[in-house]
Amino acid sequence: MSTTSHTASRPVTDLAAMRARGARRGRTDRIITALSLLATAIGLFFLASILLTLFWRGLAAMDLTIFTTEFRPTRYGDESLPKGGLLHAIVGSLIQVAIGTGIGTPIGLLVGTYLAEYAQRTALGNAVRFVSDILLSAPSILIGLFIYQLVVLPMGAFSGLAGALALAIIVIPVVVRTTEDMLSLIPNTLREAVIGLGAPKWKMITLVGYRAALSGIVTGVLLAIARIAGETAPLLLTSFGNSVTSTDLTRAMASLPIAIYQQANSGFPDLIEIAWSAALLVTLGVLAINIIARVALRKKH
Amino acid sequence: MSDIALGAPAAPATGRRKTAGSFGDRLFAGLCLSAGILVLLTLGGIIVTLFIGGLPAFRHFGLDFLISTRWDPVEGREEFGAFVSVFGTVITSVLAIIFAVPVAFGIAYFLTELAPQWLRRPVGIAIELLAAIPSIIYGMWGLFVLVPFVQMNIQLTFGEALGAIPLVGFLFASNSFAGTSIFTASLVLAIMILPFIAATMRDVFEQVPPVYKESAYGLGATRWEVVRGVVVPYTRISVVGGIMLGLGRALGETMAVTFVIGNANRMPTSIFDPSTTIASVIAMEFPESLAGSLQQSALFAIGFLLFVISFVVLATSRWLLRSRLKG
Numbered sequence: 001m002s003t004t005s006h007t008a009s010r011p012v013t014d015l016a017a018m019r020a021r022g023a024r025r026g027r028t029d030r031i032i033t034a035l036s037l038l039a040t041a042i043g044l045f046f047l048a049s050i051l052l053t054l055f056w057r058g059l060a061a062m063d064l065t066i067f068t069t070e071f072r073p074t075r076y077g078d079e080s081l082p083k084g085g086l087l088h089a090i091v092g093s094l095i096q097v098a099i100g101t102g103i104g105t106p107i108g109l110l111v112g113t114y115l116a117e118y119a120q121r122t123a124l125g126n127a128v129r130f131v132s133d134i135l136l137s138a139p140s141i142l143i144g145l146f147i148y149q150l151v152v153l154p155m156g157a158f159s160g161l162a163g164a165l166a167l168a169i170i171v172i173p174v175v176v177r178t179t180e181d182m183l184s185l186i187p188n189t190l191r192e193a194v195i196g197l198g199a200p201k202w203k204m205i206t207l208v209g210y211r212a213a214l215s216g217i218v219t220g221v222l223l224a225i226a227r228i229a230g231e232t233a234p235l236l237l238t239s240f241g242n243s244v245t246s247t248d249l250t251r252a253m254a255s256l257p258i259a260i261y262q263q264a265n266s267g268f269p270d271l272i273e274i275a276w277s278a279a280l281l282v283t284l285g286v287l288a289i290n291i292i293a294r295v296a297l298r299k300k301h
Numbered sequence: 302m303s304d305i306a307l308g309a310p311a312a313p314a315t316g317r318r319k320t321a322g323s324f325g326d327r328l329f330a331g332l333c334l335s336a337g338i339l340v341l342l343t344l345g346g347i348i349v350t351l352f353i354g355g356l357p358a359f360r361h362f363g364l365d366f367l368i369s370t371r372w373d374p375v376e377g378r379e380e381f382g383a384f385v386s387v388f389g390t391v392i393t394s395v396l397a398i399i400f401a402v403p404v405a406f407g408i409a410y411f412l413t414e415l416a417p418q419w420l421r422r423p424v425g426i427a428i429e430l431l432a433a434i435p436s437i438i439y440g441m442w443g444l445f446v447l448v449p450f451v452q453m454n455i456q457l458t459f460g461e462a463l464g465a466i467p468l469v470g471f472l473f474a475s476n477s478f479a480g481t482s483i484f485t486a487s488l489v490l491a492i493m494i495l496p497f498i499a500a501t502m503r504d505v506f507e508q509v510p511p512v513y514k515e516s517a518y519g520l521g522a523t524r525w526e527v528v529r530g531v532v533v534p535y536t537r538i539s540v541v542g543g544i545m546l547g548l549g550r551a552l553g554e555t556m557a558v559t560f561v562i563g564n565a566n567r568m569p570t571s572i573f574d575p576s577t578t579i580a581s582v583i584a585m586e587f588p589e590s591l592a593g594s595l596q597q598s599a600l601f602a603i604g605f606l607l608f609v610i611s612f613v614v615l616a617t618s619r620w621l622l623r624s625r626l627k628g
Contacts, residue, residue: 025523036411039408040408042404043404043427043431110336128338131341132340134344134612137549138615139580230435260437276441279438286433
């Protein structure tokens with residue numbers, strides 16, 4: 001402290017003190033560098049730990065029956081019983097994710113278009129942008145409660161449709177964000193050129209704007225799919241889960257995340273093994289979609 | 302154009318085209334506007350349904366609902382108070398921030414100052430992939446890997462020693478040795494929000510004009526001195542915004558916490574005690590609650606509280622990050 005104030009007031013003439021101070025500054029810098037490397041190593045360590053655990057425990061029960069049979073009660077204590085699988089959950093997840101994406105994408109696309117092309121600086125536009133950002137990070141379980149009130153109670157039962165609608169609400173803000181960002185990157189000269197040719201604004205947006213922003217929009221949709229493929233909490237309150245394969249949208253429907261939740265907490269080693277396989281499937285799917293999305297975006301820019 | 306060249310009357314032609322174009326334009330603009338309003342209605346709908354759902358509980362318990370630590374869903378003696386779950390939600394999220402921020406800063410420092418160009422992208426992507434892993438996977442990994450680790454290597458080793466410290470020792474001494482605790486839940490949350498905070502810090506650090514940093518380097522500053530003296534002061538507000546974003550995420554996290562917190566709806570005294578959060582109470586009890594019951598209403602009521610808390614945090618985060626959003 002005293003050294004600092006001393007040097008601040010007049011140039012240091014004592015060479016030894018100056019050297020000591022330089023050495024101390026260098027040492028601090030090296031310590032911070034080491035801590036920073038440690039922090040990065042910690043982050044990478046957790047990623048590696050999760051992935052290795054998933055492969056190690058998930059591959060143990062991974063075989064063809066996982067994809068061809070539905071849920072079976074535990075074989076614990078009686079190995080002669082048939083081995084269960086995840087067919088019911090895979091089918092349920094595919095249906096709900098597909099419908100959720102199908103409903104959420106066009107709405108998100110239109111909202112993103114509204115923000116980028118119609119309401120850049122208006123009060124309503126700012127409100128929509130703000131609310132969409134809040135929805136992007138809002139607790140997903142609350143979306144489950146909302147759909148429960150809105151769909152499950154009036155229908156009188158948990159249903160695949162309710163699950164898909166909850167997922168759609170999660171898709172919308174993800175697509176809004178990327179669509180708006182990508183449309184905003186399009187140079188105005190391109191818009192002026194199209195309008196100058198006499199095209200109406202909607203044709204300018206749909207035929208030229210969307211085409212120019214395509215890779216970004218596709219990335220947004222892929223990221224949204226990756227996000228909802230692992231969503232559990234809202235499905236717990238909407239499609240609830242099912243132990244048989246069901247494609248009926250008006251009844252409770254299974255999904256991979258719910259199957260993981262139920263079987264991981266079952267306490268039976270064989271069911272927990274199947275839960276690990278489900279976890280491996282979900283994670284590989286989600287990470288693969290993420291990497292594809294990044295590659296798709298990188299090619300363009 | 303061709304109409305005029307052919308000598309056909311120009312006025313009706315342009316008139317017709319204008320109508321066709323403007324009809325399409327009005328339709329498309331209307332669609333976009335309605336989609337935007339739908340987003341507003343969705344958030345409004347969430348607030349209203351949570352509040353209406355929770356109204357019977359708010360009416361029945363009054364202000365006691367907020368301060369009562371009792372939560373008893375057993376039929377005949379139902380009593381519901383939000384304090385334990387609100388406390389659990391806040392304390393796990395705050396601890397998670399305390400664990401995550403220094404590590405996130407270290408990662409951002411590495412990615413913007415230390416790493417060679419060829420390493421930045423792969424390491425950045427790896428950290429971002431951590432954000433892509435679903436909550437339920439963190440829950441399962443937490444339950445089967447982290448819980449035994451905390452139980453054997455942290456609580457048994459440090460819990461005893463720290464528990465002996467006078468005055469604050471009780472914070473670390475616990476009768477529960479299950480490994481499912483506030484501490485474990487905070488640790489899992491910290492790992493989950495780490496990539497969000499690190500990515501925000503990296504992005505804003507990169508926006509510092511190079512000329513500022515170069516001036517500091519030119520004066521002989523070390524890398525750390527440049528970051529401490531130039532980068533951090535320049536980006537402080539956005540960094541706090543990023544931390545608030547992480548906090549907002551942590552508050553509403555459900556599955557990962559449900560797996561590792563022990564789900565005990567009683568007031569914890571130590572960070573190694575099991576507890577619960579709003580989101581886990583809802584996940585654990587809602588699927589089994591009866592439609593229209595007081596229990597279900599109480600669950601809606603705490604859902605409403607969670608919404609209010611996370612809305613305030615997320616709105617603050619966005620307000621702090623607004624300069625970055627514009628830039």
